[in-house]
Amino acid sequence: MLARSLARYLPGSLLVVDRGWGELIAHGVGVDFLKAVGVVGVVGIDDVDSRPLVESLAALTERRTGYGHVVVLSTRLLLDVEADIARVVRAAKDVAGGSAYQKVVVATNISEAAHVDADPVAYAGGFRAVHGRLVGLMGDATGVSIEEVLHVDVPCMVFGKNAFAFPSRSGASFLGDSTTTSSSGRDAADLERELQARIVVNAHLLVSVSKMMDVQPEAFCVGPLSERVGNVLAYVPAHDSTRNVRAAFCIVDRALDTATPSEHSGYFLQQMLLCDAAGGPIDNVDDDDAVDKLRPSMFHPGDASTSSGYVEFLTSKTQREALLFVRKWLKEAIRQSSLKFTGRSSKPGAVSAEDLEALCQVLRDDPAARVRHSSLLQISEIACRCLRGHAAWDEGKSKAEHVARLSAEDGPDSLTSLILDELAAAKRGGVMSVFDVVRHLMMGSFWLKRVGGAGVEEPQRAAIAEALAAACAARRGEEKMSWIPEGAEADEQLVEVSRNVVEVVCSLPAGRSLREMTEDLLSKRDVPGMRHIGTSIAGLVKSGLGRIGIGSGSPVDYEIIVVFVLGGVSAGELADVRATVDSSGVNAGRMVLVGGSTMIVDPNDTLESVFSEL
Numbered sequence: 047m048l049a050r051s052l053a054r055y056l057p058g059s060l061l062v063v064d065r066g067w068g069e070l071i072a073h074g075v076g077v078d079f080l081k082a083v084g085v086v087g088v089v090g091i092d093d094v095d096s097r098p099l100v101e102s103l104a105a106l107t108e109r110r111t112g113y114g115h116v117v118v119l120s121t122r123l124l125l126d127v128e129a130d131i132a133r134v135v136r137a138a139k140d141v142a143g144g145s146a147y148q149k150v151v152v153a154t155n156i157s158e159a160a161h162v163d164a165d166p167v168a169y170a171g172g173f174r175a176v177h178g179r180l181v182g183l184m185g186d187a188t189g190v191s192i193e194e195v196l197h198v199d200v201p202c203m204v205f206g207k208n209a210f211a212f213p214s215r216s217g218a219s220f221l222g223d224s225t226t227t228s229s230s231g232r233d234a235a236d237l238e239r240e241l242q243a244r245i246v247v248n249a250h251l252l253v254s255v256s257k258m259m260d261v262q263p264e265a266f267c268v269g270p271l272s273e274r275v276g277n278v279l280a281y282v283p284a285h286d287s288t289r290n291v292r293a294a295f296c297i298v299d300r301a302l303d304t305a306t307p308s309e310h311s312g313y314f315l316q317q318m319l320l321c322d323a324a325g326g327p328i329d330n331v332d333d334d335d336a337v338d339k340l341r342p343s344m345f346h347p348g349d350a351s352t353s354s355g356y357v358e359f360l361t362s363k364t365q366r367e368a369l370l371f372v373r374k375w376l377k378e379a380i381r382q383s384s385l386k387f388t389g390r391s392s393k394p395g396a397v398s399a400e401d402l403e404a405l406c407q408v409l410r411d412d413p414a415a416r417v418r419h420s421s422l423l424q425i426s427e428i429a430c431r432c433l434r435g436h437a438a439w440d441e442g443k444s445k446a447e448h449v450a451r452l453s454a455e456d457g458p459d460s461l462t463s464l465i466l467d468e469l470a471a472a473k474r475g476g477v478m479s480v481f482d483v484v485r486h487l488m489m490g491s492f493w494l495k496r497v498g499g500a501g502v503e504e505p506q507r508a509a510i511a512e513a514l515a516a517a518c519a520a521r522r523g524e525e526k527m528s529w530i531p532e533g534a535e536a537d538e539q540l541v542e543v544s545r546n547v548v549e550v551v552c553s554l555p556a557g558r559s560l561r562e563m564t565e566d567l568l569s570k571r572d573v574p575g576m577r578h579i580g581t582s583i584a585g586l587v588k589s590g591l592g593r594i595g596i597g598s599g600s601p602v603d604y605e606i607i608v609v610f611v612l613g614g615v616s617a618g619e620l621a622d623v624r625a626t627v628d629s630s631g632v633n634a635g636r637m638v639l640v641g642g643s644t645m646i647v648d649p650n651d652t653l654e655s656v657f658s659e660l
Contacts, residue, residue, distance in 0.1 A: 051198040052117060055151045057084035060113040062134050064091045066121030066213030069645060070155070070200055086113045091120070091130050115193070120154045121216035123161060123243060124176045124195070125168050132183035135190055149193040152180065156217055157197045160250035163278070164243040173197075201254035203645070205315070206358020208627070208638060209620050210255065214645030217247040219614070245271065248643050249278035252295060252610065255641070257285045259606070261293040265579040266601050268557070269299025271612050276579035293608055294601035296567070296576070300613020300642075302557030304652045305492035308485055310444045311618030314360050314368030316648060317432045356425055362621040365432065369397040372429050375422055376405040383415040399433035402426050443649075446478065450486040454493035461490040462506040469513040473520045480517050480525055485653050488551040495556035502552045508545075515544040550656055561622035564609065564638065568630040570602045606637045614644030614651065 061080065063071065068090070071080070080088065116138055120127050135150055161169040161176075169175055173195040180192050202210045212218040252275070256263040262284055265276035275297050300307070310316075356375075360368045380387050389404040406426050409415045416423065453464040468483040487502075487510065494501050502510070518527060518540060558566070558574065566573045578600075601607050609623065620640055627638045644651070 051196070051200075052151070052153060053083075055115050055117050055193075056080075058113055059085055059115040059117045059151075060138060061085050061088045062091050062116060062118045062131075062138075063088060064120050064122065064127065064215065066216035066219075067119040067155075069213040069215070070121070070203060089134070091118065091127065091134055114149070116150045116190075118150065118152045119198070120152070121156070121213050121218070122154075123156060123164055123217050123247065124152065124154055124173075125161075125165065125179075126217070128176065128179055128183060131180060135184055139190060148189065149191055150180075151193050152176070152195045153198045154196075155198055155200050155251075155254075156247055157199075157250055157254070159282070160247055163250070163282075164246040165239075199254055199257070201251045201258070202641065205620070205646070206361060208624065208640060209358075209361065209615075210639065210641040211614065211645050212248075212251060212641075212643050214614070217244065218251050219244075219644040242274075244643075245274045246278050248612065249275050249282055252279060252297075253282050253284065255608070256293065256295070259293065260289050261291045261606055263295045263608075264292055264604070266294055266296045266573075266576050267298075267579055268296070268563070268573060268576045269302050269612070271299050271301075272297040273577060273579065275612065276577075280579055291606065292604060293606035294604040295608045295610060296563070296573075296601055297610050297612065298560070298563065299557075300611050300652065302555050303492070303559050304554050304656075305489040305556075306559050306561075306619060307614070307616035307647050308489050308649050308652050309447055309616075309618060310649050311616065311621070312364050312444060313617040313621055314363050314365050314429075314432075315357070315620070315646065316617035317365055317428075356421060360425070361617065362624050366397075369402075369429055369433070370395075372422075372426055373397050373401060373405065376402065376409070376426060379415065379419045379422055380405065380408050383409065383412060383418070385409070385412055385415060397433070399430040402430050402433070406430075442477075443482065446482070447486065447489065450490045451493055454490040455497055458494060458499060458502050458506060461487075461494060462502060462510060465490070465510055466513050469510070469517045473513075473517040475521075475524070480514070480521050480527060481650070481653070483517070484514070484547060484551060485649070487548070488554065488653055488656070491552045492554065492556045507548045507552055511541070511545040511548040514548060515541045518544065547657070551653070554656070559622075560609065560611065560615065560619045560640070561626055564623050564626045567601050567607060567609075568626065568638070570600075572600075576601075606639070608639045608641060611640075611642045613655070614642035614647040615640055616647050616649075620646070 116135060118131050118134070120131075124131075131150075131152060158169075158172045162172060171178070177192050177195050180195075184190060184192075202212050204210050252263060263279065265279045267273040267276040279295070360371070363371065377387070385408050387405060387408050406423055409419050409423060450461070450464060453460045465483060465487050468478055468486065469480070472478055472480045472483055491501050521527070563573055565571075611619075623638065623640050
């Protein structure tokens with residue numbers, strides 16, 4: 047799809063991508079594809095003012111590698127990146143000098159209609175308005191013309207047959223919720239406009255997903271933000287489905303369950319994505335180290351094993367299970383390539399980084415095998431990093447979360463005592479970070495409410511806030527804490543900020559988990575709080591009848607159910623949903639897909655999003 051949309055522009059071009067497009071390319075076509083179609087180099091728009099951009103451009107110039115076009119790819123609304131586009135155009139012109147390109151193409155995965163719906167004033171003329179503003183920003187001095195502003199219909203990344211996600215740094219991504227109140231000083235109207243824009247983008251991208259699936263979407267919403275997305279979805283013109291199949295899009299607020307994605311589940315997919323998060327898409331595609339910046343695709347078209355789906359298979363596997371399979375696949379790939387491994391055999395039940403690295407090297411040394419098994423090599427390299435301790439997960443954190451859960455089940459006094467002890471240890475410089483303690487508080491408060499308790503009450507919250515302020519003050523120079531204010535008044539603000547943190551994390555709702563919701567759907571039980579917002583004529587009739595008490599549509603009436611979480615899903619949730627679907631005998635043949643507005647979330651993401659609202 048990327049090739050069809052930009053086929054005439056990619057050969058001989060300099061590709062400028064934001065980090066969202068970096069993720070899309072990494073999980074889609076990969077760097078090898080970009081080389082094959084003639085892309086000269088790749089630089090990141092997020093670093094337009096930094097040394098890496100200038101150095102990357104200068105390296106291209108030194109190799110006398112000219113580029114006929116600059117192609118800019120954005121996953122955000124173009125108004126947000128217009129100034130960055132103008133800066134990168136000027137930088138590319140200045141570095142390349144007389145041999146520079148003359149034309150710029152700007153492409154976004156957000157449709158023109160979505161831009162207009164998100165901001166009817168700024169995009170009153172559609173992409174023509176963007177074109178005019180970019181011309182004005184660059185001026186006549188650059189000697190560069192804007193060739194075209196277009197929509198590239200690549201909405202998401204796919205993780206096997208039943209999971210997808212929008213990029214983590216895009217116009218669709220948000221992990222915030224409607225229960226928190228911002229005290230950052232930003233104008234409330236500006237915050238609402240930003241939120242509405244993200245809601246509109248998610249609705250339009252879900253329409254793009256339905257187009258990829260060739261189905262008509264019907265919205266079923268759980269949570270206030272999801273209802274807003276569903277309301278927008280109802281007014282987005284649907285595509286002409288050739289199959290005339292309707293699918294239930296069950297849209298859920300992430301804020302209803304903050305505990306499950308915050309757990310260190312130990313699934314390999316979680317570790318794999320965490321290990322691969324370092325670095326960004328800023329490099330030349332000819333650079334041997336490009337794998338660390340914009341990695342090759344995990345779904346390489348030349349890899350025969352891709353049809354079985356490495357990532358899809360590993361979604362439900364723990365780290366230990368996955369490592370054993372990765373080693374097995376490497377050995378099979380060596381045999382299939384008629385190569386020989388002369389290293390020593392490792393223990394049957396254990397896998398080390400040295401074992402995997404030695405097997406990988408055999409495939410890398412053979413040019414044909416290196417290309418054919420690039421996706422397996424990529425996963426193996428990430429597995430090596432996991433084994434060397436670069437993953438954020440460890441068994442100790444998982445055990446500490448289990449202790450927090452047991453304390454919550456014993457009641458608020460037990461949970462409060464545990465949190466105070468952990469904060470005291472953190473203040474003394476213990477292994478556990480202050481951030482992890484606050485995450486335990488958030489998860490414990492959730493579990494307290496789920497077992498029927500009232501949660502952590504005010505006297506207990508005050509004691510925790512006081513201990514949190516003391517721990518933050520002691521660890522300020524050692525630990526990066528995004529909620530701690532900087533500046534001369536930091537000490538005075540610290541106590542108040544700690545109170546706000548405790549108040550927010552203890553006030554988050556405790557809704558049903560994604561696994562429980564999937565069980566309800568497959569067992570034909572009503573999902574608490576779910577509202578049908580009709581998007582087709584039939585759906586509008588059913589949802590209207592439901593409002594007057596005559597009956598309503600239900601997701602179980604559909605052969606295809608798409609569960610979409612505003613705020614992203616975790617690797618553990620993907621595994622839970624897959625296991626729930628596989629074990630459901632009464633619903634054989636029903637297709638259930640899981641997706642999120644944000645790339646697969648790690649255990650810190652949800653709490654970080656709460657802090658962003660403070």
